[in-house]
């Protein structure tokens with residue numbers, strides 16, 4: 668029996684589906700949500716895709732990216748469908764508030780560590796931390812039901828996988844990743860897809876990055892880097908945060924760097940969103956405990972949390988974590 672057969676039964680009984688990835692959606696949340704939505708629509712379902720915030724700018728070429736809503740329809744769905752959410756709360760306040768009091772069925776397809784702790788919340792849950800992305804879990808599900816992925820679904824799933832594996836580079840990249848990308852890339856123009864993903868940047872992005880890089884702090888003999896992005900900079904260069912967010916991954920490519928902190932200003936001078944990255948290869952530092960101290964979480968090599976306070980205090984916390992790790 669397929670490990671997804673209970674899911675298939677739940678889907679068969681549903682007509683109206685509300686579907687979401689996590690807040691501050693990354694490429695995997697976006698790609699797996701759009702792919703799953705397309706599959707469900709082709710199964711004859713009415714699907715509303717919810718996004719708590721903007722999708723990553725470099726995914727806006729994907730079919731359906733402009734149709735995701737930030738407010739749910741008033742009528743109840745038959746099914747709540749979560750992808751890439753470690754906890755149901757990760758879908759965002761608006762989505763979770765409605766879903767948590769709803770009697771409709773709830774399902775989750777995910778790949779986060781510890782997701783099974785929330786199993787009681789769902790009528791069906793599948794989470795495999797060995798899957799490189801939630802998109803890989805959706806691909807698996809498709810395989811089990813003999814699904815023929817179309818062009819849009821194939822691009823969306825590959826977009827998700829490229830996001831979570833850093834373009835097939837991170838240690839979570841595995842045999843399944845290659846099998847999946849190998850198979851799905853038959854369904855679209857691969858070079859064009861990569862160009863959309865990696866060769867579609869604005870000049871202003873580079874102007875802002877030069878400012879951010881110019882003021883970054885290098886600590887512990889180059890083992891750690893702390894940098895920040897401010898609301899003023901985004902305003903000045905007419906950019907949204909996601910356009911420069913990936914700098915945190917670029918900085919990790921410095922040969923000495925084991926740990927990176929990006930501190931993004933969210934509310935003027937008092938709320939800061941931390942993104943922490945470690946190299947899976949150098950040091951393999953666990954980012955989760957650093958994020959957990961302030962109620963955050965994530966993966967071993969990529970975690971985050973929100974910090975309330977001044978920038979000096981935010982920086983001091985990052986600095987103290989660096990000192991603790993590297994002396």
Ligand SMILES: [Mn+2]
Nearest residue numbers: 695751801831
């Ligand atoms: Mn993911």
